[in-house]
Amino acid sequence: MVEGIELKERAAIHAALAEPARLAVIDALVLGDASPGELADKLGLPSNLLAHHLKVLAGAGLVQRGRSEADRRRTYVRLVPSALAGLNPAVAVLTRAATRVVFVCTHNSARSQLAAALWNQNVRHPEVPAASAGTSPSPRVHPRALGLAHRHDLQLDPDRTAHVRDVLRPGDLVVAVCDNAYEDLLQAAGLHWSVPDPVRVGTDAAFETAFTDIAARVERLAPAITPTAAPTQEADAATVEEPS
CATH class of the missing domain: 1.10.10.10 (Winged helix-like DNA-binding domain superfamily/Winged helix DNA-binding domain)
Incomplete structure:
Protein backbone atom coordinates (compact mmCIF):
# COMPACT_ATOMS: atom_id res chain seq x y z
CA MET A 1 0.00 0.00 0.00
CA ALA A 92 21.58 27.51 -17.92
CA VAL A 93 18.38 28.83 -16.38
CA LEU A 94 19.94 28.94 -12.91
CA THR A 95 23.40 30.37 -13.49
CA ARG A 96 24.13 33.70 -11.80
CA ALA A 97 27.37 35.66 -12.17
CA ALA A 98 28.66 37.58 -9.14
CA THR A 99 31.79 38.87 -7.47
CA ARG A 100 30.23 38.29 -4.02
CA VAL A 101 27.00 36.99 -2.54
CA VAL A 102 25.55 39.39 0.03
CA PHE A 103 22.87 37.99 2.32
CA VAL A 104 20.55 40.66 3.72
CA CYS A 105 17.91 40.59 6.43
CA THR A 106 16.41 43.38 8.51
CA HIS A 107 18.66 43.43 11.57
CA ASN A 108 21.68 41.45 10.31
CA SER A 109 21.51 39.59 13.60
CA ALA A 110 20.52 36.04 12.63
CA ARG A 111 19.42 34.79 9.20
CA SER A 112 21.83 36.80 7.03
CA GLN A 113 24.72 36.12 9.41
CA LEU A 114 24.09 32.38 9.37
CA ALA A 115 23.73 32.29 5.58
CA ALA A 116 27.06 34.10 5.06
CA ALA A 117 28.80 31.87 7.60
CA LEU A 118 27.49 28.74 5.91
CA TRP A 119 28.63 30.01 2.54
CA ASN A 120 32.12 31.02 3.67
CA GLN A 121 32.86 28.17 6.07
CA ASN A 122 30.99 25.18 4.62
CA VAL A 123 30.46 25.86 0.91
CA ARG A 124 33.78 27.71 0.48
CA HIS A 125 33.11 28.88 -3.06
CA PRO A 126 36.71 29.41 -4.26
CA GLU A 127 36.16 32.65 -6.15
CA VAL A 128 32.93 34.12 -4.80
CA PRO A 129 32.91 34.96 -1.08
CA ALA A 130 29.86 35.99 0.93
CA ALA A 131 29.04 38.94 3.18
CA SER A 132 25.98 39.93 5.19
CA ALA A 133 24.15 43.14 6.02
CA GLY A 134 20.88 44.55 7.35
CA THR A 135 18.45 47.24 6.27
CA SER A 136 18.16 48.31 9.93
CA PRO A 137 21.03 46.54 11.69
CA SER A 138 21.07 45.68 15.37
CA PRO A 139 24.18 46.52 17.39
CA ARG A 140 24.89 42.83 18.06
CA VAL A 141 24.21 39.36 16.69
CA HIS A 142 21.27 37.66 18.40
CA PRO A 143 22.36 35.37 21.29
CA ARG A 144 20.34 32.42 19.96
CA ALA A 145 22.05 32.79 16.57
CA LEU A 146 25.41 32.67 18.35
CA GLY A 147 24.35 29.55 20.24
CA LEU A 148 23.15 27.87 17.05
CA ALA A 149 26.36 28.77 15.24
CA HIS A 150 28.37 27.21 18.06
CA ARG A 151 26.32 23.99 17.84
CA HIS A 152 26.97 23.80 14.09
CA ASP A 153 30.68 24.72 14.27
CA LEU A 154 30.24 28.10 12.60
CA GLN A 155 32.08 31.25 13.62
CA LEU A 156 30.11 34.49 14.12
CA ASP A 157 31.46 37.79 15.44
CA PRO A 158 28.89 38.88 18.06
CA ASP A 159 29.67 42.58 17.54
CA ARG A 160 29.90 42.65 13.76
CA THR A 161 26.73 43.86 12.07
CA ALA A 162 26.52 46.26 9.13
CA HIS A 163 24.10 48.39 7.15
CA VAL A 164 23.42 47.33 3.60
CA ARG A 165 24.45 50.74 2.23
CA ASP A 166 27.94 50.24 3.71
CA VAL A 167 28.37 46.74 2.34
CA LEU A 168 27.00 46.56 -1.20
CA ARG A 169 29.40 46.91 -4.13
CA PRO A 170 28.95 46.65 -7.90
CA GLY A 171 28.88 43.03 -8.98
CA ASP A 172 27.27 41.72 -5.78
CA LEU A 173 24.38 39.27 -5.92
CA VAL A 174 22.00 40.38 -3.17
CA VAL A 175 19.98 37.62 -1.52
CA ALA A 176 17.24 38.97 0.76
CA VAL A 177 16.63 36.27 3.35
CA CYS A 178 13.54 37.87 4.89
CA ASP A 179 10.37 39.49 3.62
CA ASN A 180 10.99 42.88 5.25
CA ALA A 181 14.42 43.23 3.65
CA TYR A 182 13.12 42.11 0.28
CA GLU A 183 10.24 44.57 0.32
CA ASP A 184 12.61 47.36 1.36
CA LEU A 185 15.17 46.55 -1.33
CA LEU A 186 12.96 45.27 -4.19
CA GLN A 187 14.98 45.81 -7.39
CA ALA A 188 18.29 45.77 -5.52
CA ALA A 189 17.63 42.18 -4.42
CA GLY A 190 18.66 39.59 -6.94
CA LEU A 191 17.00 36.75 -5.05
CA HIS A 192 14.40 36.46 -2.30
CA TRP A 193 14.30 33.71 0.35
CA SER A 194 11.14 33.97 2.43
CA VAL A 195 12.64 32.51 5.62
CA PRO A 196 10.39 33.08 8.66
CA ASP A 197 11.96 35.20 11.40
CA PRO A 198 13.06 32.92 14.28
CA VAL A 199 13.43 35.92 16.58
CA ARG A 200 9.66 36.42 16.55
CA VAL A 201 9.18 32.92 17.97
CA GLY A 202 12.21 33.17 20.23
CA THR A 203 13.00 29.46 20.66
CA ASP A 204 16.01 27.33 19.76
CA ALA A 205 13.70 25.15 17.67
CA ALA A 206 12.67 28.14 15.56
CA PHE A 207 16.31 29.04 14.97
CA GLU A 208 17.09 25.44 14.00
CA THR A 209 14.18 25.42 11.54
CA ALA A 210 15.39 28.65 9.93
CA PHE A 211 18.95 27.30 9.82
CA THR A 212 17.85 24.09 8.10
CA ASP A 213 15.92 26.11 5.49
CA ILE A 214 18.86 28.45 4.86
CA ALA A 215 21.40 25.61 4.68
CA ALA A 216 19.37 23.80 2.01
CA ARG A 217 19.01 27.00 -0.01
CA VAL A 218 22.73 27.79 0.24
CA GLU A 219 23.52 24.31 -1.07
CA ARG A 220 21.18 24.85 -4.03
CA LEU A 221 22.55 28.29 -4.79
CA ALA A 222 26.27 27.52 -4.68
CA PRO A 223 26.48 25.42 -7.89
CA ALA A 224 24.58 28.12 -9.80
CA ILE A 225 27.07 30.90 -8.98
CA THR A 226 29.84 31.67 -11.43
CA PRO A 227 32.55 34.23 -10.68
CA THR A 228 32.64 37.49 -12.55
CA ALA A 229 35.51 39.93 -12.58
CA ALA A 230 35.19 42.92 -10.28
CA PRO A 231 34.52 46.21 -12.11
CA THR A 232 37.78 47.63 -13.40
CA GLN A 233 36.64 51.24 -13.21
CA GLU A 234 36.06 52.98 -9.92
CA ALA A 235 32.39 52.98 -9.06
CA ASP A 236 30.33 54.18 -6.19
CA ALA A 237 28.92 51.55 -3.87
CA ALA A 238 25.48 50.34 -4.86
CA THR A 239 22.82 52.75 -3.68
CA VAL A 240 19.85 51.44 -1.78
CA GLU A 241 16.92 53.74 -1.17
CA GLU A 242 15.79 53.91 2.43
CA PRO A 243 12.15 52.90 2.91
CA SER A 244 9.95 55.92 3.48
Whole structure:
Protein backbone atom coordinates (compact mmCIF):
# COMPACT_ATOMS: atom_id res chain seq x y z
CA MET A 1 0.00 0.00 0.00
CA VAL A 2 2.84 2.39 0.85
CA GLU A 3 4.51 1.70 -2.47
CA GLY A 4 1.21 2.41 -4.23
CA ILE A 5 0.83 5.74 -2.50
CA GLU A 6 4.41 6.70 -3.35
CA LEU A 7 3.87 5.69 -6.96
CA LYS A 8 0.72 7.83 -7.19
CA GLU A 9 2.54 10.81 -5.67
CA ARG A 10 5.39 10.43 -8.15
CA ALA A 11 2.90 10.17 -11.02
CA ALA A 12 1.14 13.35 -9.81
CA ILE A 13 4.45 15.21 -9.79
CA HIS A 14 5.27 14.10 -13.33
CA ALA A 15 1.77 15.02 -14.48
CA ALA A 16 2.05 18.46 -12.89
CA LEU A 17 5.37 19.06 -14.62
CA ALA A 18 4.12 17.87 -18.02
CA GLU A 19 3.35 21.43 -19.11
CA PRO A 20 5.98 24.00 -20.19
CA ALA A 21 4.55 26.88 -18.16
CA ARG A 22 4.58 24.85 -14.96
CA LEU A 23 8.16 23.75 -15.60
CA ALA A 24 9.02 27.44 -16.06
CA VAL A 25 7.44 28.20 -12.67
CA ILE A 26 9.60 25.51 -11.03
CA ASP A 27 12.74 26.86 -12.73
CA ALA A 28 11.89 30.37 -11.52
CA LEU A 29 11.60 29.18 -7.90
CA VAL A 30 14.68 26.96 -7.61
CA LEU A 31 16.97 29.69 -6.29
CA GLY A 32 14.47 32.03 -4.62
CA ASP A 33 10.85 32.73 -3.76
CA ALA A 34 8.49 35.05 -5.63
CA SER A 35 5.03 36.54 -5.37
CA PRO A 36 2.40 35.42 -7.91
CA GLY A 37 2.60 38.87 -9.51
CA GLU A 38 6.36 38.59 -9.90
CA LEU A 39 6.00 35.15 -11.45
CA ALA A 40 3.32 36.40 -13.84
CA ASP A 41 5.53 39.28 -14.98
CA LYS A 42 8.63 37.12 -15.33
CA LEU A 43 6.90 34.35 -17.26
CA GLY A 44 4.50 36.53 -19.25
CA LEU A 45 1.41 34.69 -18.01
CA PRO A 46 -2.01 36.20 -17.26
CA SER A 47 -2.86 36.04 -13.57
CA ASN A 48 -5.77 33.63 -13.97
CA LEU A 49 -3.66 31.14 -15.94
CA LEU A 50 -0.81 31.40 -13.44
CA ALA A 51 -3.27 30.80 -10.58
CA HIS A 52 -4.36 27.58 -12.30
CA HIS A 53 -0.77 26.40 -12.74
CA LEU A 54 0.09 27.20 -9.12
CA LYS A 55 -2.96 25.24 -7.94
CA VAL A 56 -1.82 22.20 -9.91
CA LEU A 57 1.75 22.50 -8.61
CA ALA A 58 0.55 22.93 -5.03
CA GLY A 59 -1.74 19.91 -5.40
CA ALA A 60 1.29 17.83 -6.39
CA GLY A 61 3.22 19.09 -3.37
CA LEU A 62 5.74 20.99 -5.49
CA VAL A 63 5.12 24.53 -4.21
CA GLN A 64 3.78 26.21 -1.08
CA ARG A 65 2.33 29.66 -0.45
CA GLY A 66 3.01 31.81 2.60
CA ARG A 67 2.06 35.28 3.82
CA SER A 68 4.71 37.99 3.92
CA GLU A 69 5.89 38.73 7.43
CA ALA A 70 6.28 42.36 6.37
CA ASP A 71 3.20 43.21 4.31
CA ARG A 72 0.56 40.65 5.25
CA ARG A 73 -1.34 41.38 2.04
CA ARG A 74 1.43 39.82 -0.03
CA THR A 75 1.92 36.11 -0.56
CA TYR A 76 5.08 34.39 -1.70
CA VAL A 77 5.41 31.08 -3.48
CA ARG A 78 8.24 28.76 -2.57
CA LEU A 79 9.51 25.50 -3.98
CA VAL A 80 9.33 22.24 -2.00
CA PRO A 81 12.71 20.81 -3.09
CA SER A 82 12.16 17.33 -1.67
CA ALA A 83 9.22 16.85 -4.03
CA LEU A 84 11.48 17.15 -7.06
CA ALA A 85 13.37 14.01 -6.00
CA GLY A 86 16.33 14.64 -8.27
CA LEU A 87 14.55 16.33 -11.16
CA ASN A 88 16.96 19.09 -12.08
CA PRO A 89 15.99 22.22 -14.05
CA ALA A 90 18.32 23.29 -16.82
CA VAL A 91 21.58 24.63 -15.45
CA ALA A 92 21.58 27.51 -17.92
CA VAL A 93 18.38 28.83 -16.38
CA LEU A 94 19.94 28.94 -12.91
CA THR A 95 23.40 30.37 -13.49
CA ARG A 96 24.13 33.70 -11.80
CA ALA A 97 27.37 35.66 -12.17
CA ALA A 98 28.66 37.58 -9.14
CA THR A 99 31.79 38.87 -7.47
CA ARG A 100 30.23 38.29 -4.02
CA VAL A 101 27.00 36.99 -2.54
CA VAL A 102 25.55 39.39 0.03
CA PHE A 103 22.87 37.99 2.32
CA VAL A 104 20.55 40.66 3.72
CA CYS A 105 17.91 40.59 6.43
CA THR A 106 16.41 43.38 8.51
CA HIS A 107 18.66 43.43 11.57
CA ASN A 108 21.68 41.45 10.31
CA SER A 109 21.51 39.59 13.60
CA ALA A 110 20.52 36.04 12.63
CA ARG A 111 19.42 34.79 9.20
CA SER A 112 21.83 36.80 7.03
CA GLN A 113 24.72 36.12 9.41
CA LEU A 114 24.09 32.38 9.37
CA ALA A 115 23.73 32.29 5.58
CA ALA A 116 27.06 34.10 5.06
CA ALA A 117 28.80 31.87 7.60
CA LEU A 118 27.49 28.74 5.91
CA TRP A 119 28.63 30.01 2.54
CA ASN A 120 32.12 31.02 3.67
CA GLN A 121 32.86 28.17 6.07
CA ASN A 122 30.99 25.18 4.62
CA VAL A 123 30.46 25.86 0.91
CA ARG A 124 33.78 27.71 0.48
CA HIS A 125 33.11 28.88 -3.06
CA PRO A 126 36.71 29.41 -4.26
CA GLU A 127 36.16 32.65 -6.15
CA VAL A 128 32.93 34.12 -4.80
CA PRO A 129 32.91 34.96 -1.08
CA ALA A 130 29.86 35.99 0.93
CA ALA A 131 29.04 38.94 3.18
CA SER A 132 25.98 39.93 5.19
CA ALA A 133 24.15 43.14 6.02
CA GLY A 134 20.88 44.55 7.35
CA THR A 135 18.45 47.24 6.27
CA SER A 136 18.16 48.31 9.93
CA PRO A 137 21.03 46.54 11.69
CA SER A 138 21.07 45.68 15.37
CA PRO A 139 24.18 46.52 17.39
CA ARG A 140 24.89 42.83 18.06
CA VAL A 141 24.21 39.36 16.69
CA HIS A 142 21.27 37.66 18.40
CA PRO A 143 22.36 35.37 21.29
CA ARG A 144 20.34 32.42 19.96
CA ALA A 145 22.05 32.79 16.57
CA LEU A 146 25.41 32.67 18.35
CA GLY A 147 24.35 29.55 20.24
CA LEU A 148 23.15 27.87 17.05
CA ALA A 149 26.36 28.77 15.24
CA HIS A 150 28.37 27.21 18.06
CA ARG A 151 26.32 23.99 17.84
CA HIS A 152 26.97 23.80 14.09
CA ASP A 153 30.68 24.72 14.27
CA LEU A 154 30.24 28.10 12.60
CA GLN A 155 32.08 31.25 13.62
CA LEU A 156 30.11 34.49 14.12
CA ASP A 157 31.46 37.79 15.44
CA PRO A 158 28.89 38.88 18.06
CA ASP A 159 29.67 42.58 17.54
CA ARG A 160 29.90 42.65 13.76
CA THR A 161 26.73 43.86 12.07
CA ALA A 162 26.52 46.26 9.13
CA HIS A 163 24.10 48.39 7.15
CA VAL A 164 23.42 47.33 3.60
CA ARG A 165 24.45 50.74 2.23
CA ASP A 166 27.94 50.24 3.71
CA VAL A 167 28.37 46.74 2.34
CA LEU A 168 27.00 46.56 -1.20
CA ARG A 169 29.40 46.91 -4.13
CA PRO A 170 28.95 46.65 -7.90
CA GLY A 171 28.88 43.03 -8.98
CA ASP A 172 27.27 41.72 -5.78
CA LEU A 173 24.38 39.27 -5.92
CA VAL A 174 22.00 40.38 -3.17
CA VAL A 175 19.98 37.62 -1.52
CA ALA A 176 17.24 38.97 0.76
CA VAL A 177 16.63 36.27 3.35
CA CYS A 178 13.54 37.87 4.89
CA ASP A 179 10.37 39.49 3.62
CA ASN A 180 10.99 42.88 5.25
CA ALA A 181 14.42 43.23 3.65
CA TYR A 182 13.12 42.11 0.28
CA GLU A 183 10.24 44.57 0.32
CA ASP A 184 12.61 47.36 1.36
CA LEU A 185 15.17 46.55 -1.33
CA LEU A 186 12.96 45.27 -4.19
CA GLN A 187 14.98 45.81 -7.39
CA ALA A 188 18.29 45.77 -5.52
CA ALA A 189 17.63 42.18 -4.42
CA GLY A 190 18.66 39.59 -6.94
CA LEU A 191 17.00 36.75 -5.05
CA HIS A 192 14.40 36.46 -2.30
CA TRP A 193 14.30 33.71 0.35
CA SER A 194 11.14 33.97 2.43
CA VAL A 195 12.64 32.51 5.62
CA PRO A 196 10.39 33.08 8.66
CA ASP A 197 11.96 35.20 11.40
CA PRO A 198 13.06 32.92 14.28
CA VAL A 199 13.43 35.92 16.58
CA ARG A 200 9.66 36.42 16.55
CA VAL A 201 9.18 32.92 17.97
CA GLY A 202 12.21 33.17 20.23
CA THR A 203 13.00 29.46 20.66
CA ASP A 204 16.01 27.33 19.76
CA ALA A 205 13.70 25.15 17.67
CA ALA A 206 12.67 28.14 15.56
CA PHE A 207 16.31 29.04 14.97
CA GLU A 208 17.09 25.44 14.00
CA THR A 209 14.18 25.42 11.54
CA ALA A 210 15.39 28.65 9.93
CA PHE A 211 18.95 27.30 9.82
CA THR A 212 17.85 24.09 8.10
CA ASP A 213 15.92 26.11 5.49
CA ILE A 214 18.86 28.45 4.86
CA ALA A 215 21.40 25.61 4.68
CA ALA A 216 19.37 23.80 2.01
CA ARG A 217 19.01 27.00 -0.01
CA VAL A 218 22.73 27.79 0.24
CA GLU A 219 23.52 24.31 -1.07
CA ARG A 220 21.18 24.85 -4.03
CA LEU A 221 22.55 28.29 -4.79
CA ALA A 222 26.27 27.52 -4.68
CA PRO A 223 26.48 25.42 -7.89
CA ALA A 224 24.58 28.12 -9.80
CA ILE A 225 27.07 30.90 -8.98
CA THR A 226 29.84 31.67 -11.43
CA PRO A 227 32.55 34.23 -10.68
CA THR A 228 32.64 37.49 -12.55
CA ALA A 229 35.51 39.93 -12.58
CA ALA A 230 35.19 42.92 -10.28
CA PRO A 231 34.52 46.21 -12.11
CA THR A 232 37.78 47.63 -13.40
CA GLN A 233 36.64 51.24 -13.21
CA GLU A 234 36.06 52.98 -9.92
CA ALA A 235 32.39 52.98 -9.06
CA ASP A 236 30.33 54.18 -6.19
CA ALA A 237 28.92 51.55 -3.87
CA ALA A 238 25.48 50.34 -4.86
CA THR A 239 22.82 52.75 -3.68
CA VAL A 240 19.85 51.44 -1.78
CA GLU A 241 16.92 53.74 -1.17
CA GLU A 242 15.79 53.91 2.43
CA PRO A 243 12.15 52.90 2.91
CA SER A 244 9.95 55.92 3.48
